[in-house]
Amino acid sequence: MGVDALMRVETDKLYTPKKVRKLAARLHDCFGDVCWVTRPDKYYPEGSHCLEIVADRPKLVIDVNLSCRYYGEGYERGPLVKLLGIASWLERNIRGASIFYGGDCDLDLQPFGSDVRDDLWEYYCSRGHEDYRGYSLSKRTEPNCDFCSVQLRDCGGGGGKTFLYCGGCGLKIIEESGAYSELRKYSDFFKPDIVGEWKPLD
Numbered sequence: 001m002g003v004d005a006l007m008r009v010e011t012d013k014l015y016t017p018k019k020v021r022k023l024a025a026r027l028h029d030c031f032g033d034v035c036w037v038t039r040p041d042k043y044y045p046e047g048s049h050c051l052e053i054v055a056d057r058p059k060l061v062i063d064v065n066l067s068c069r070y071y072g073e074g075y076e077r078g079p080l081v082k083l084l085g086i087a088s089w090l091e092r093n094i095r096g097a098s099i100f101y102g103g104d105c106d107l108d109l110q111p112f113g114s115d116v117r118d119d120l121w122e123y124y125c126s127r128g129h130e131d132y133r134g135y136s137l138s139k140r141t142e143p144n145c146d147f148c149s150v151q152l153r154d155c156g157g158g159g160g161k162t163f164l165y166c167g168g169c170g171l172k173i174i175e176e177s178g179a180y181s182e183l184r185k186y187s188d189f190f191k192p193d194i195v196g197e198w199k200p201l202d
Contacts, residue, residue, distance in 0.1 A: 007064035024051035036065035070103035143200030
């Protein structure tokens with residue numbers, strides 16, 4: 001189980017449910033499926049949109065329903081660029097908005113103002129997803145991508161096979177007994193469409 005991103009808006013201004021629903025539609029139009037929307041069905045008879053009012057006193061509190069992982073120092077996983085964009089969008093479209101952010105393992109969400117976002121953006125620009133995705137399951141040194149000149153990432157495997165991936169260009173390699181096979185870009189490791197033999201850089 002991963003850590004999901006949570007976001008919340010608080011404001012002293014008054015917004016009707018209809019107005020919040022219209023804002024939710026615009027937010028989803030801008031940021032797509034990272035904003036969670038469920039049309040009414042048998043499981044959600046009233047449906048659920050990406051902005052939902054959860055309290056209106058003493059402040060208006062709006063939950064931002066996200067469908068992505070959290071990103072933060074020590075857990076560099078989620079789509080931070082979209083999360084930062086959503087927070088900025090909310091500040092610009094909801095008067096007096098204070099934004100709060102965290103993971104679903106946090107008891108309390110933390111303020112997510114522009115200064116905090118700037119610091120996190122600075123961290124992201126220097127680290128990206130490397131600390132999270134760079135973990136090698138086998139603790140061995142993998143070859144470099146022949147196109148990007150960066151080390152391939154060990155992302156699992158089984159049955160004597162190791163799955164390798166380049167975050168720069170999407171190269172997928174299966175290593176078995178010292179031999180490397182290249183997969184087509186959108187091929188699945190578990191149902192591989194092999195292009196042919198791949199030779200690592202010396």
